[in-house]
Structure formats: structure tokens, C-alpha cells
Amino acid sequence: MTGARDRVLDAYETLLIDHGPGSATLDAVAAAAEVSKGGLLYHFASKDALVTGLLDRLRERSAADADAIRTAPDGAVAYYLRTSAPGGGVPGGVTRTYLAVLRISEGSSTGRTIREVLAEVDADAFAALRAELDDPVLAWLAQLVGDGLYLRTLTGTPLPPGLGVEDLLARMRRYLPDAGS
């Protein structure tokens, strides 16, 4: 029965995204995961261990997502933009974990390794996009557009009225190699 570990990480993710790092206390995480504080600290001996656990999850999911980008039926760019847009993340995918980690990129002792993991995730996605696009500048452009959507998701800013991810894709397809329907 190690499912409790994952429940704790899920709860931590949700609290970070919905209410920020200030509200993601050990008490709050334990309550949301429906374990006691002692129970939480049995699985994660300290708050740093909890952060490390989330970083490990992010690395795993990023590697899996890089494969998903490469094998997406409608093309790498379409997949990346879709999953970056608000509400586009799939359950168990990188998106939510990434957003959660973004919230804790402070300058503390763990701050350095957090940045390293975020750089890894970035490099994973860039490599996956390059596999389809070949041209590094185009791949970077596509990634930055997706990251811009990420930022919107992070801040909770709604999309401009009348515009959607489909419009971006339709416009970008003019300049990109054909990538499916």
C-alpha cells in the first residue's frame, strides 16, 4: 500500500496550483491527502523531502511527455500547444506537476536543484519538438509560444476574447512542415 505517497503528492500539487506555496503547509497537505500530519511525515520525512518527491515526479513525467510529443498523431507542435494551454493538461501528465513546481522555485536551499530540473524539462521538450521541426529556431519559437500559454495558465489570465489555440495552430501551420490533419 504505497498509494498514500501518490495521494500526498497529488494533494501537494493541487494546493500549490490553487492556493500557492504559502498555503501548501504540511497540515494543509495532510488534510487534503486525508492522512494525519504524522502519517505524511512517515512518507516524507521533511518538507524538503516532499519537494524532492515532487521534483522526481516531474522528471519522470517530463521524460514520458517527451515521448508523447514525438508520437502525437496531430504533430509535435499541436500537442505541445494543446497541453500547454489553460485546461489542456491531462491527468497524470507533466502540465500540472510543472505548474506546481513553478510555484516553489524560491531561492532557498532547494532552489538550485529546482532550477536544474526545470532546465531539464525544458531541454526535453525542445529536443522532442526539434525531432519534428529540425530547424532549431522554429522549434524554439514553437516552444516559446507554448510557454507563453503556460504563463497564462500560471497567472490565471483568460485567453483574449475570440481567440483560441486553434487560431495559433492554423497560423503557425503556414510556416511549419505539414504535421497531420
Next chain:
Amino acid sequence: MTGARDRVLDAYETLLIDHGPGSATLDAVAAAAEVSKGGLLYHFASKDALVTGLLDRLRERSAADADAIRTAPDGAVAYYLRTSAPGGGVPGGVTRTYLAVLRISEGSSTGRTIREVLAEVDADAFAALRAELDDPVLAWLAQLVGDGLYLRTLTGTPLPPGLGVEDLLARMRRYLPDAGS
């Protein structure tokens, strides 16, 4: 002599960007601004008031920056990308204030208004870019690329080796109306 207020806000910004919200305590801000804690609390009666002060500053600077985007000699897109890229912010400009506010977008009592201000800033920049580009989809694309660069600045992720903002601009100019040299 209201210069102390600005010194406090400058110090708060710097602490948020360099060490995160967890380290931006009243003590730390007061020390960095070279006033006593009591002196700080004279100008900002609570931490919420300090946050509100930073939000007001962000709104002012966003309005000023929208004008700067519109009148930039090398074009709106070039200006926006330049100032969004790591190290591209000018002293007293929006960039640093924006990054600082991003660090405190928690779900506290002030959380709601923070999101509203961030949405305003976003709308300001979008309108300014549209003034040059006319096509809303292209304007949004350009803004998202810039926001992607913002996100990199936020996370501290270095640019892909061998690539720079000039490459992005050179590539995008093929699809944009001519906007200066």
C-alpha cells in the same frame, strides 16, 4: 520626503525576484531598504499594504510601457521581445515589477486582485502590439513568444545554446510587416 516608499518597494521587488516570497519578510525588506521595521510599517501598515503598493506600481508601469511599445523605434515586436528576454528589463520598467508580482500570485486574500492586475498588464501589452500588427492572431503569437521568454527569465533557465533573441526576430520578420531595421 517620500523617497523611502520607493526604496522599500525596490527592496521588496529585488528580494522577491532573487530569493522568492518566502525570504521577502518584513525584516528582510526593511533591512534591504535601510529602514527599521517600524519605519517600514509606518509607510506600509501591513504586508498586504506592501503587496498593494507593488500592484499599484505595476499598473502605473504597465501603462507607461504600453506607450513605450507603441513608440519603440525598432518596432513593437522587437521591443517586446527584447524587454521580455532575460536581462532585457530596463531599470524602472515593468519587467522587474512584473516578475516580482508573479512570485506572489498566491491564493490569499490579495490573490484575486493580483490576478486582475496581471490580466490588465496582459491586455495593455496586447493592445499595444495590435497597434502595430493589426492582425490579432499575429499580435497574440508575438506576445506569447515574449511571454515564453518571460517564463524563462522567471525560472532562470538559460537560452538554448547558440540561439538568441535576434534569431527569433529575424525569423518572425519574415511573417510580420516591416518594422524598422
Next chain:
DNA sequence: GTCTATATCACGATAGAC
């Protein structure tokens, strides 16, 4: 207006029962 001292409270972490 600006300072020191202090009250109050919440968080992280530990100890030990079950």
C-alpha cells in the same frame, strides 16, 4: 516620523502511544 521591545500566532519537526 522613526525607532525598540514585545505580544501573538502559525509552521515545521519531534516524541511516543497505539
Next chain:
DNA sequence: GTCTATCGTGATATAGAC
């Protein structure tokens, strides 16, 4: 393995001297 109870620390905020 999971719980309750509790300690120590550090943060915000207040009171009041200068």
C-alpha cells in the same frame, strides 16, 4: 504504519519611547 500531543522558531503586527 498511522495517529495525537507538543516544542522551538520565526513571522506579522502592536505599543509606546524618543
